[in-house]
Amino acid sequence: MTIGEVAERMNISISTIRFYDKEGLLLGLKRNKGGIRIFDQQDMEVLQLIECLKKSGMQIKDIKQFIKWCSLGDQTLQLRKEMFDKQKANIEQKIKELEHALSLIEYKCWYYQEALKDGNEKRVKQLTPEQMPSVIQEAYQQTHHLFVDKG
Amino acid sequence: MTIGEVAERMNISISTIRFYDKEGLLLGLKRNKGGIRIFDQQDMEVLQLIECLKKSGMQIKDIKQFIKWCSLGDQTLQLRKEMFDKQKANIEQKIKELEHALSLIEYKCWYYQEALKDGNEKRVKQLTPEQMPSVIQEAYQQTHHLFVDKG
DNA sequence: ACTTGACCTAAACTTAACTTTAGGTATTAC
């Protein structure tokens, strides 16, 4: 496959793929006699791995390091394991933070929904936790130290 | 409180706080006669809200927009609600992506742990899902289309 | 009086991850 086909299939831009190649993330990528990149199934899989690791918050330079380690064989197994152990902890932490943020946002969604019923924030602002739906109450109790008077 | 005290308490750098102020995120922040910023409890709460929204992936310009809407009163309630509804969907999507990435990473952690027992990847590379621990099997089945031959 | 420390501003710099531009090659379509 050519770069254009890969870009369309995977929904990544052509320039991004070339950028990854330049950065050394696509080790072993073949070219034809004219210098044009030819992608096979494995190259596609590397690209998918890159996208997944990026979504996990890993930086390009670390993905590059990992890919380089892969090419160096068994003596880098320990390093690769440590990298993933660390990344696992990173993701778990991120998920926790997002869940916490979600609590706040869910409270806010409910808050504004109530405020809109009245056209103003007076009533909802004065509600005590006991007067909130239990789902919101939980969100509120996790995050109410964050709430601003202004709403 | 002064900027230095706030920075230390909240573990944000002084320059970041000044940057937020310059960007208009700290509307209504007072100064003393010498021009020095004086923070009260409400300003701290706004800062906490900013940190939380940032962690949720919201951009500074959107946080700024929200804060501006707050200052415009009840006619912006609908807009504020829509912003949070949208942000709620964003976070839920992000959590899903992270959980998917976590599956891959958990598989990788297990993979390298097994590989290290042998000093190479030969055995672990050939295992079928039935031969994996069930937790890993689930992760594998969600993500095995991503795996590269090289490990 | 003078030095120190905490504050101030404006403006330049930084970093990551791309994207855009400018100029060139090679294959296919008419």
Add this chain to the structure above:
DNA sequence: GTAATACCTAAAGTTAAGTTTAGGTCAAGT
């Protein structure tokens, strides 16, 4: 044969979210 396409490189530009720098004010301590 020439025009349109899809590819190529190197280098400059972009954006977000800060950080750093340079130069200045002000209050407190010695």
